[in-house]
Structures are given as C-alpha cells and as structure tokens.
Amino acid sequence: MDNVREMLENSPGAIPVDADLVAKCVEACFDCEQSCVACADACVGEKNQNELVACIRLDLACADLCAATGRIISRELAGDPGMAPNALRACAEACRICAEECERHAPHMDHCRICAEACRRCEEACQSLLSALG
Amino acid sequence: MDNVREMLENSPGAIPVDADLVAKCVEACFDCEQSCVACADACVGEKNQNELVACIRLDLACADLCAATGRIISRELAGDPGMAPNALRACAEACRICAEECERHAPHMDHCRICAEACRRCEEACQSLLSALG
Amino acid sequence: MDNVREMLENSPGAIPVDADLVAKCVEACFDCEQSCVACADACVGEKNQNELVACIRLDLACADLCAATGRIISRELAGDPGMAPNALRACAEACRICAEECERHAPHMDHCRICAEACRRCEEACQSLLSALG
C-alpha cells in the first residue's frame, strides 16, 4: 500500500502525530482485514472445519473491526473528538483475541500462523498510534 | 428488518441473553449505519457544507463502526471470548460522539436530527446488550 | 429501518425516481446483508458444515455486495454518472447466485430458507430500481 503515506502528505489537514505511525497503522489494519478474511475462508475449506468454528468467527469479527478502523484512521485525525482512539482500542483488542485463537492452530496450519502474525502486527500498530494520539 | 429475530431463532447456537435485546441491537446498528451514510451524503450536498466537515467525518466513522458491530452481533454470541462486548463498547461510544455533533445541527437540519436519533437509539441498544452479556 | 424514507425526503438533492423504490431497495440490501452474515454463521455452526462450504462462501460474498450497494444507493442518485446502476446490477446477480445455493438447503435448514427469501427480495428490489433509473 504505497499510497497511504503519499495521500496523508497531500491532504489539506495537519497530521497531529508522526505520519509514519499513521501510515503503518492504516496498512496494518487493511493487511489484517485481508489476512483474516482469507484465513476464515481457508478454515472453511479445511477437512477439520469442525475444530475451527471459533477461529472462523473470530477471523470474521476481527476483519470487520480492522476494516472500520483502517477507514477511520485514513481520515483527518486533527480535531477528532475521540473517534479514532475509540476505534483503535477496539481494533487492538479484536486483534489480540483473534491472534490468541489463531496461535492455537498455527503449529499445524500455516494460514493461521500468517494470520496470527498479521493480527499481532496490527495490535501493536494500533497501540502505538493510540499512545501517540495521547 | 423482519428477518433478524427469525434468523436468530433458526440458528444452531444457543442465545445467551434475551433474543429481543440481540435483535433490537442488530437492527439499531444497521439502521444507524444507513442513517449516518445518508446524513454524511446530505451534509456534502448542503450549501453550508463548510460548517459540516466534522459532522461528515463523524457520520462516516460511526457508519463504519455500526457496520462492523451489526455484523459481529449477527453471529453466534454463545462461547464468544469477548469480541462482541469489545465491538459494542466501541459502537456505543461512536454513536455518542456522532449524536453530539448531529444534535448541534438538528435544530436547522432534519437529516441531522433524524441521524442523531438513530445514533442515540443505537447507543442505548448497544449499552443494553452489553449489560445483558455481563 | 423506518429512517430510510425520512432521510431521503430530508436530503437536499432531488430524487430522480419514485422514493418508495429507493427506500425499499436500501432496506432490502441491508436486510439481505444481515441475513447472509447470519446464514453463513449458522452454516458454520451446523454439524454438516462440510456440505455447506459453497453456501458459506456465497453468503459472505453476497453480504459484501449488498453492504456496498445499500450504502451507494443511500447517497444522492440525481446526477450519478452510472455508479448506482453498476452496483445494482452486481448486487442483483449476487443475490440470484446466493439464492440458488440457499434454496438447495432450504427444505431442511430454515436459516437457508429465510436467507434465500431475503436474497430474492433484494434481487427483485435491485431490478426494480435499476429499471426505474433507466
């Protein structure tokens, strides 16, 4: 996602924090959404699908919150009365919950391992941006 | 949205709380998403658009979190390790923030008044379901 | 979704077709999105989940296109250079494809029957609005 940083720098509003933190978090959110959608679909296609019911549900929920958060922090953050921190807190928590489930399956399913890593990166990026926003 | 309750009752999982609370909250989330999308669009079309910049942004952010939450609580709640409460908290807070902005414009713009009402109903429905989930 | 019609009538733009057709289609899109999300989740929770893989995937795809279309037609239609018809065609086709799959399971699974009905209503509402937009 090469455009994120460039869009940020060419938008009329001020960026109230380090632009790299914002760009990294936007990218992590969309990346995690995509990984979660793909992991849920891969789980649905596995033969032991019955053991992956919780994983499918948490993947889909995490994808939904990452999608919302990726969009919200793509908009101007200066002057925000609290919407971005609110979304970031929920997204970080969703990523933590989903990562914990995917990590249980990671040793024997690579899509869960890759997805868990994307969740952990997104959790961390949300926490970093949250701290910076104060 | 007549189907919400019927889908709930015909799904294989147990419903851990009063099904009416779940159905009402699902409906309130999708309703609020639609009102926020329409209100943002109406604001964009107003002549005093420049005074509505914050309203447009908060409408779009609220729509995104309502969309995510409406989907998340449409899935099985029994056995959920915390995803639904996490989404409901963020959604209630998003609705509160958006309602406060829309209420400022409500006296002279009906789309903001209608949207503020949808936000307050959704905030309340999220809080009620959150309390019931414990 | 009582607000759809009221929001339409209180937006600054002209409505280029019968407002009832628009409101009905917006409602059908969000309704079908919700039914598809819930049906996919119910299928995931069924014991014969392995026979429902295609149904889960088509439900999720249909939900995604209904969500996009419900938002797109919630915005001003006057002056649209073709975005709404483009979305409506894709949504009607998604609903038809999903309905055909759900109808196969409808005789023995009520969530698929309810979902198929929501898909058919949405397909029809999209076709009606498409015809009216010309």
Next chain:
Amino acid sequence: MDNVREMLENSPGAIPVDADLVAKCVEACFDCEQSCVACADACVGEKNQNELVACIRLDLACADLCAATGRIISRELAGDPGMAPNALRACAEACRICAEECERHAPHMDHCRICAEACRRCEEACQSLLSALG
C-alpha cells in the same frame, strides 16, 4: 500487503489462475479502497469543497465496491459459480467512473491525482483477473 500471496499459497483450495494475478488484484482493491476513503476525506477538507461534491460521492462509492471485491477475491476462486467475475466487473466499472472524475481535479489537487492512479491500477487489475477467469 505482503501476506496476500502467502495466504493464497497456504490455503487448502486450488488457485484456478496465475496466483500473481489474484494477489495483485486483491492488493489493488484494498489500495484503491484506502485511496478513495482518504481522497473523499481530503476533498471534504478543501476550501473549494462545493466543487468536489461529485468527487466525494464517487470516491465513497468506489471505496465500497473495492472493499467488497477485495474480500470476495480473497476467498477460494475454484468452484465459484460466478460471484468473483460479477464483483470484478462492477469494481472495474466503479474504478473507471471514479478515475474519470478524479482526473478532472488531478492537475491542481495531488490527492485526486494519486487516487485516480490507484483507480486506474485497480481497474486494470480487475480486468486482467476477469480475463484470466474466462
């Protein structure tokens, strides 16, 4: 989005076309969604917002169809009864419509130029995948 290709290769299903075409198109969809959300927000913050009303609306519509399509083609394509081509056609058309509007503003607004480029890349990626799917 480094994970797209790796998720594809570690999913249980067969990939019916060149995996690079799929990965490139998934990335282009999420990239275009993000650019459109950010461009709409930048337009809302511009002083000549009144001249950008169509651009804001088309950006938001294009973002919605890119989001849906990015998710749909992140799922297994083998055995798909037509959902992916249906979404890809609508997405390519949405990107074309949005690009044409953004290109009008591109000479004097960099966010519109960057967004138009993302739309054209996504249009092309959707057309390429569509051709490959046959």
